[in-house]
Amino acid sequence: MDAAREKKVVDAVPTGLFIGGKWRAGATGATFNVEDPSTGEAICTVADGTPADATAALDAACAAQAEWAATAPRDRGEILRRTFQLMNDRADDLALLMTLEMGKPLAEARGEVTYGAEFLRWFSEEAVRIDGRWSTNPSGAGRLLTMKQPVGPCLLITPWNFPIAMGTRKIGPAVAAGCTMVVKPAQQTPLSMLMLAEIMTEAGLPAGVLNVVTTTKASDVTGPLFDDARLRKVSFTGSTPIGKKLMEQASKHLLRVSMELGGNAPYLVFADADLDAAVDQAVIAKMRNIGESCVAANRFHVHESVADEFAERLAQKLGSMKVGRGTEPGVEVGPLIDATQRAKVAELVEDAVGKGAKVLTGGEQVGDRGYFYAPTVLSGISDDATLLREEIFGPVAPVKTFAGEEEAITAANDSEFGLVAYVFTSDVKRSLRVVEALEVGMVGLNRGLVSNPAAEFGGVKESGFGREGGREGIDEYLSTKYVAVDL
Numbered sequence: 001m002d003a004a005r006e007k008k009v010v011d012a013v014p015t016g017l018f019i020g021g022k023w024r025a026g027a028t029g030a031t032f033n034v035e036d037p038s039t040g041e042a043i044c045t046v047a048d049g050t051p052a053d054a055t056a057a058l059d060a061a062c063a064a065q066a067e068w069a070a071t072a073p074r075d076r077g078e079i080l081r082r083t084f085q086l087m088n089d090r091a092d093d094l095a096l097l098m099t100l101e102m103g104k105p106l107a108e109a110r111g112e113v114t115y116g117a118e119f120l121r122w123f124s125e126e127a128v129r130i131d132g133r134w135s136t137n138p139s140g141a142g143r144l145l146t147m148k149q150p151v152g153p154c155l156l157i158t159p160w161n162f163p164i165a166m167g168t169r170k171i172g173p174a175v176a177a178g179c180t181m182v183v184k185p186a187q188q189t190p191l192s193m194l195m196l197a198e199i200m201t202e203a204g205l206p207a208g209v210l211n212v213v214t215t216t217k218a219s220d221v222t223g224p225l226f227d228d229a230r231l232r233k234v235s236f237t238g239s240t241p242i243g244k245k246l247m248e249q250a251s252k253h254l255l256r257v258s259m260e261l262g263g264n265a266p267y268l269v270f271a272d273a274d275l276d277a278a279v280d281q282a283v284i285a286k287m288r289n290i291g292e293s294c295v296a297a298n299r300f301h302v303h304e305s306v307a308d309e310f311a312e313r314l315a316q317k318l319g320s321m322k323v324g325r326g327t328e329p330g331v332e333v334g335p336l337i338d339a340t341q342r343a344k345v346a347e348l349v350e351d352a353v354g355k356g357a358k359v360l361t362g363g364e365q366v367g368d369r370g371y372f373y374a375p376t377v378l379s380g381i382s383d384d385a386t387l388l389r390e391e392i393f394g395p396v397a398p399v400k401t402f403a404g405e406e407e408a409i410t411a412a413n414d415s416e417f418g419l420v421a422y423v424f425t426s427d428v429k430r431s432l433r434v435v436e437a438l439e440v441g442m443v444g445l446n447r448g449l450v451s452n453p454a455a456e457f458g459g460v461k462e463s464g465f466g467r468e469g470g471r472e473g474i475d476e477y478l479s480t481k482y483v484a485v486d487l
Ligand code: SIN
Pocket: 161, 162, 165, 166, 237, 292, 293, 294, 295, 451, 457
């Protein structure tokens, strides 16, 4: 990849805070480095926001709220639609930027730009479909009027693994609903969000509707916002422990809350499954985003009659994937986000191997530069292996056997998480029985990918609540007001 082009794309990013429609330095003037995880080297610096900056961003969001809520839904939708178009026009640059700050291979980054932009197209269409209800009181006396109104200023906290799509999945419905917002992107990947703010401004988003505060001190900076009664909602995508802390903070002013938290997705392969499809889709379910996704298949439960063949075929596929810097041609597996994440993945593999697992492929870090870890398949997993209980967030596939349907369902549900499960079977009755019995918010039935802007994304149990995308996504940003009407 051309270093001059990389520099040009990075240099085009505004690196200040975006508050009230203006780019500015943080209150202290401090900055922090954004690293390329494939080298560990800094690619640029961005403003390190402070609590005072976050409050200024909320001031701007509050100042813009009433006027923004009163804009025509069609106008809000058109801004989203223009942003969708501009993102697609600039997809190559956005994808390169994302690869540089996050590490995912360029083709996947390009896919995320499309995925992220689609949330804006979807919600541009939803903006004009916010409706209410008019009904007759059951007694016949009087009428009931129900209307939907924007929740108010929101705090949107986005993760590093999908730096654009997890932003547009929140910003799209907030804009469509008529809410203003403060966005705090992840420290590791602020550049894509800063670029998105620039593009949305170009698409006509009024000053103050979207404010972006980058920072290294996430909880210090968001703390004052939770103490401020003007904030009405928080939407968070990230780990369950942080989600729980935010819930506590959100209780102070009883904020509306959407939480998209950790997962521990079981991938069930029954003896009657199409094994070719099960193996091919397993590559997607495991390796999309280098395994750094809350919907990544975390544990493979495979019927004992096909488990060896499944594991060997999966190992062959993962073992032949090209690992390297995401900008290089043909690379399918980029680096993990940082040294901490790679150490955690290595520790989970060591723990499983120490408890008897066999390494069919991988099982080690790759190279001395950057944070690469080899695609790994493990078999013979013992019941007490930690990776059965914890989210791996890396390219590691543990394969465990089961003997019967009940055992498979029990194993799948044996987790405090409940985001997604994958089920492979050719038996229609079994598929419906198993889907009903799974304690999750989403199921991939003979498919290794569920993510889709037109579908409701979200979990149950400790994977959180609220839905992003689909018909329900905009509801998270709307309040219901009922009026008792005396005729
Ligand atoms: C996530 O990992 O947070 C979600 C990824 C997706 O939308 O597919």
